[in-house]
Amino acid sequence: MGGGAPVSVQSMTNTDTRDHAATLAQIDRFTAAGCEIVRVAIPHADALDGFERVCQGSPLPVIADIHFDHRLAIEAARRGAAKLRINPGNIGATQRVDAVIEAAGEAGIPIRIGVNAGSLAEEFHDRDWPLAQKLAASAEAFCTHFESRGFKDIVVSAKASSVNATIDAYRMLAGTLPYALHIGVTEAGTTFAGTIKSAVGLGVLLADGIGDTLRVSLTADPVEEVRVGWEILAALDIRRRGPELVSCPTCGRCQVDLVPIAEEVERRLRSIDTPVKVAVMGCIVNGPGEARDADIGVAAGKGVGLIFRRGEPVKKVPEGDIVSALMDEIASLDVE
Amino acid sequence: MGGGAPVSVQSMTNTDTRDHAATLAQIDRFTAAGCEIVRVAIPHADALDGFERVCQGSPLPVIADIHFDHRLAIEAARRGAAKLRINPGNIGATQRVDAVIEAAGEAGIPIRIGVNAGSLAEEFHDRDWPLAQKLAASAEAFCTHFESRGFKDIVVSAKASSVNATIDAYRMLAGTLPYALHIGVTEAGTTFAGTIKSAVGLGVLLADGIGDTLRVSLTADPVEEVRVGWEILAALDIRRRGPELVSCPTCGRCQVDLVPIAEEVERRLRSIDTPVKVAVMGCIVNGPGEARDADIGVAAGKGVGLIFRRGEPVKKVPEGDIVSALMDEIASLDVE
Numbered sequence: 001m002g003g004g005a006p007v008s009v010q011s012m013t014n015t016d017t018r019d020h021a022a023t024l025a026q027i028d029r030f031t032a033a034g035c036e037i038v039r040v041a042i043p044h045a046d047a048l049d050g051f052e053r054v055c056q057g058s059p060l061p062v063i064a065d066i067h068f069d070h071r072l073a074i075e076a077a078r079r080g081a082a083k084l085r086i087n088p089g090n091i092g093a094t095q096r097v098d099a100v101i102e103a104a105g106e107a108g109i110p111i112r113i114g115v116n117a118g119s120l121a122e123e124f125h126d127r128d129w130p131l132a133q134k135l136a137a138s139a140e141a142f143c144t145h146f147e148s149r150g151f152k153d154i155v156v157s158a159k160a161s162s163v164n165a166t167i168d169a170y171r172m173l174a175g176t177l178p179y180a181l182h183i184g185v186t187e188a189g190t191t192f193a194g195t196i197k198s199a200v201g202l203g204v205l206l207a208d209g210i211g212d213t214l215r216v217s218l219t220a221d222p223v224e225e226v227r228v229g230w231e232i233l234a235a236l237d238i239r240r241r242g243p244e245l246v247s248c249p250t251c252g253r254c255q256v257d258l259v260p261i262a263e264e265v266e267r268r269l270r271s272i273d274t275p276v277k278v279a280v281m282g283c284i285v286n287g288p289g290e291a292r293d294a295d296i297g298v299a300a301g302k303g304v305g306l307i308f309r310r311g312e313p314v315k316k317v318p319e320g321d322i323v324s325a326l327m328d329e330i331a332s333l334d335v336e
Numbered sequence: 337m338g339g340g341a342p343v344s345v346q347s348m349t350n351t352d353t354r355d356h357a358a359t360l361a362q363i364d365r366f367t368a369a370g371c372e373i374v375r376v377a378i379p380h381a382d383a384l385d386g387f388e389r390v391c392q393g394s395p396l397p398v399i400a401d402i403h404f405d406h407r408l409a410i411e412a413a414r415r416g417a418a419k420l421r422i423n424p425g426n427i428g429a430t431q432r433v434d435a436v437i438e439a440a441g442e443a444g445i446p447i448r449i450g451v452n453a454g455s456l457a458e459e460f461h462d463r464d465w466p467l468a469q470k471l472a473a474s475a476e477a478f479c480t481h482f483e484s485r486g487f488k489d490i491v492v493s494a495k496a497s498s499v500n501a502t503i504d505a506y507r508m509l510a511g512t513l514p515y516a517l518h519i520g521v522t523e524a525g526t527t528f529a530g531t532i533k534s535a536v537g538l539g540v541l542l543a544d545g546i547g548d549t550l551r552v553s554l555t556a557d558p559v560e561e562v563r564v565g566w567e568i569l570a571a572l573d574i575r576r577r578g579p580e581l582v583s584c585p586t587c588g589r590c591q592v593d594l595v596p597i598a599e600e601v602e603r604r605l606r607s608i609d610t611p612v613k614v615a616v617m618g619c620i621v622n623g624p625g626e627a628r629d630a631d632i633g634v635a636a637g638k639g640v641g642l643i644f645r646r647g648e649p650v651k652k653v654p655e656g657d658i659v660s661a662l663m664d665e666i667a668s669l670d671v672e
Contacts, residue, residue, distance in 0.1 A: 017588040041588035065587065067621045090621075118622025118629075161582045161626060163571045167543065187584045187617065187626055190602045193567055194583075199532045200539030200571040207503065207540045217585035219598040219616070225585065231529055235499045235536040246497045247530075248523045249553035249561065251401065252353040252377035262555040266526045280555070281523065283379075285403045285426070286454025290497060290523055293454075 001155065002180030002212040006239055009229040010037035010182075010215045011222045012065065018046055020053035026222070027058050033226040034241050037213065039063040039085060042072045048079060055080030063112070067119070070096035074103040083155070085112040088142045089121030101151045110153040113146070115139045116186055117160035131160055132168030139169075140176060154179045155213070159186035163201040174210045183211035194218040195228050202232050243269040243330075246290055246297075247280040254282035255302040256319045264323050269330075276330055279308075280322075296329045298322050309333075337491065338516030338548040342575055345565040346373035346518075346551045347558045348401065354382055356389035362558070363394050369562040370577050373549065375399040375421060378408045384415060391416030399448070403455070406432035410439040419491070421448040424478045425457030437487045446489040449482070451475045452522055453496035467496055468504030475505075476512060490515045491549070495522035499537040510546045519547035530554040531564050538568050579605040579666075582626055582633075583616040590618035591638040592655045600659050605666075612666055615644075616658075632665045634658050645669075 001008060011030050015022040017040055027038050038060045042051050055062045063083040064076035070091050073084050077100075084104055088097045104111045115138045117131055124134040135158040146154055156179050158169040166185050173181060185201040188194035198216040205211050214232070216225040233239040247262040248254075262280045269278065279297030281287035291297025291308040298305040305322040307314050309329050317325045337344060347366050351358040353376055363374050374396045378387050391398045399419040400412035406427050409420050413436075420440055424433045440447045451474045453467055460470040471494040482490055492515050494505040502521050509517060521537040524530035534552040541547050550568070552561040569575040583598040584590075598616045605614065615633035617623035627633025627644040634641040641658040643650050645665050653661045 012585065012587050014586040014590060015588060023588075039587075043589040047588065116622055118617075118625035120625070162573070164573055187582045187615070187622065189581050189583045190598050192563075193570075193581060193602070194585075195531060196535045196564060196567040197571045199535035200543075200568060203536030203539045204543045207536075219583040219585060219595055221595075222585065227528075228532060231532040232536060234529075235533045237498070237500055245525050245529060246523045247525045247555040249348065249530075249555060249558065250350040251348050251375075252351060252359075252383065253379045254350060259555055259557075262526050266529070279523070281454075286452055286523065289454035289456070 008036040008213040011035050011225045012039040018050040020050040023054050024057045029223050033223050035226045037061050039065050041065045052079040070100050073100040077103040077107040083110045085114050087114050101149050112155040113142045115158045131165040135169040136172035155182050157182040159184050161187040166201050167204050170205050180212035182213045184215040188217045191220045244277045248282045250282045256300040258282040344372040344549040347371050347561045348375040354386040356386040359390050360393045365559050369559050370566050371562045373397050375401050377401045388415040406436050409436040413439040413443040419446045421450050423450050437485050448491040449478045451494045467501040471505040472508035491518050493518040495520050497523040502537050503540050516548035518549045520551040524553045527556045580613045584618050586618045592636040594618040
């Protein structure tokens, strides 16, 4: 992570960690969706056995997420965590934080210093600073302390549910810290609002070159977080998993029922790994232009679709055959 | 538009413009969702009568969207268009463009010069430039021509389906043109991918202070475009319509079934106009902090929710009563 490595996509299980089978099953779903790192909460000592078995069975590196009780972090480091995530501000006395640092050092694993607007250290509560400055100052102070203990295997996050505060905090940290940054907008909300807040916040940061790993937070099935994370990276051409679909918004010019066609093509493309570019266009204004620019495309006319392949029109098919004609052309690309 | 006016949200009808009743019904749905400007396609002369009746009946300013045939633009200006949108590159000979400019001048309405990667003027097809530069240069050349005809009531757009090309093109235009910019990522795709591409692209531009009006393009019900547009503006605290919902992603610490609670609260908040901030939080790590920061909030424990009002805990309710308790508190805020 960091140092020019690709921006990785992570998520967090929401199963009961004591139920290692359910947790591993969820991690398998994460993995299939493209998740590369998984975080698992250890809310209490009861969860440690489950956590250990999850670490043993997971195809992905497992990060232990711990709040309040430093002993859980120490134990997680001993039981196979690939990384610890703590918010030092809620761990308590300095010697407890230091004990966690020591345990991570012995295990040879990094620590993410995860500062969060909802659990900012007490000392910042009453300062008359913008939230972003509080978040950045808190994270920087923890880094300084970790360095004073000779520990530099650090990843830093500083999340707020405010997109602007999140952007400002990470811009500050990118300017002052040499460490990898885990970016995310916290408590972003439901699938609809949370997807948009995350895409705006992470999009602005990634477009600035900020961020080494990302987590989208949604109040939803966490598999959705992985899909949204990848789509944000794809939007900026940073990384892409599988095909790209370009499709038009339809307007009074469109003479086929385009929305179900585009939705069905998107659904079928999910099972294809090749990075093919597909254009589904409803009319002749931008249709042929976009379709030509794609590997495979269709520009619709009245009840028909003109199929393009690598810029060349190949055939005209009735509306009902557009999806299958596109998929046939895509399959034939694979064979080449 | 422009000159410090708030960034406006627009969309485009996808009904048959000849059917003025269906088009006006769709505009009513746009209006209810917060749309502020509506664009209507005039694909052929048959649509002019319907367009005229739409202009007469619409509660929103109506922009005529015209390609290829300059006579349709001239006629639309005479029949009540609040603005013309053309891509001068596909209107043909200069004297045809000039006739449109003259008609807009006589009607006292602006023209949007809408350059689009899918319908770029022929002269740019073979240049070895990045797409963004082609888009910006094409838009700038049209502006120069319009100015040479004494016409400066211009809005400019330069859209690509590539988010990066769109961002780069608008950054160039923001540096060179004095005109209002209509921003959007074109042919962004289905609801899922298109929402994310639009949020990333428009988010980056808006965070830079670029953009006077926006249109989200989705292959979906265009009402969804309006909702996404508002959510992008809200994400950056630029403008907000109604309430804000903060909710957590849930994790192994969450002891209530939070996703349906948050979804239900989001659904009920849609009918509320007051800009109340509501937090739905699943545990005690960040829950009380976020809930305190909201007007109304809940931090869930095991099968219960602690309701907060303006930072103060007010009562503990069983899981099944969380939604109604939150809505009761929100309603009582309105009464104050």
